Amino acid sequence: MSSWVLFAIIFFSPFIQEDGAVIFAATASLAGVAPTAMIIAVILAGLVGSDAWKYWMGRLARRYDWAHRFAEKPGVSIAGDLIRKEFYQTMLTARFVPGTRIPTYIAAGFFKAYYPKYILTLTFTAAVYVAILFGLFHSVGMIAGEKAKIWLPIIAVVVLALYILVRWLNHVNKHQGPMTPMTDEFDHPMPGMPGFEGTPLVERSSKKEEE
Template identity: 70%
Template sequence: MFGFEAGDMATMSWWVLFGALFLTPFLQEDFGVILAATASLAGTAPTVLLIAAILTGLVASDAWKYWMGRLARRYQWAHKFAEKPGVSVAGDLIRKEFLQTMLTARFVPGTRIPTYIAAGFFKAYYPKYVLTLVFTASLYIGVVFSLFHTVGAVAGEEAIVWMPLVTITLLAAYILFRWINHRRKKEGVMTPLTKERDHPMPGMPGFEGTPLEEEEEE
């Protein structure tokens, strides 16, 4: 009927899945990786294609955050992103330990946005930034996929159901813990560094000569 065969339907479902994997990181990156690993464990689509879809989504969802940092140097409407708790701390770390800071941000939910905005604010070399995104995202995906397949090999088919539920529950609990800690102690996302080391962005090295720096001087 309608000229569709089983193979056509399977191909369409693959494209829907790949599209979802590409878009999900724009909402929540960790959930997207868990979704991709679950689909791989279930054999829904070839693992290499699932990895390609989620990797592309992760990099695309993070690549633009750099430019929010660059815009924050010149425009007041964008500067509010740079003044969020933790961004100045991430900036200090970005300038001193770029790779280590980007790697930490990839594996610690809640620190990514401040780190990526800080990379743009302090004008990290953009090709280097993107290549580092690819490296850290690939490493993260590799760890999660390996974990899912290792547990699946031991636990059997039941792992397809409980493994993603357990992972999502642990992730949600961790994010909730950080949020409660942030609200209770009034610290930023780069806890415990934020409370002691946060500082205004204008006046920092590399910010001289921008319109916002001139406004501060006035």
């Protein structure tokens, strides 16, 4: 395989599956099939490129009625609070918690996060993820050889599961921050959402204010 073909595969693979793409890139780096610096640069470009456009899916959704109906679902306003008030923590959490990236990136657009900040944060979280995985492969992989490609992902899953458990237990008690339980108690009207003035969530809030 030529270097250009390898780089093309590394760049486009995050558009299909990000975690597998990073593991493949780290494995290629460990095998020495191309300069590690180039592989890191290409995988970072692929990660950012595969996620940069998801923001605009959220911005585009604001124009449609179904998005207004979606905004009435439990927990959506809480997700908006996380994007507005704890943007960096939420983006970093999404990078390491499987299944949360796409919803978080779309929510960033839906709740109109500042796009340059979104791209910079996206790049930073991707760089942290790549640095950790490449560091593990190169430090431990040199000792364990090919076996590292088998048990490193297992260790990563175990560590991730413990991390999720700790954050969940912490925020179940405090009711704040990323991974807050999505309950009606914390739902509220969302400012700056055109056409939302007549939704049940807003009406319920208005009644409480009158009382």
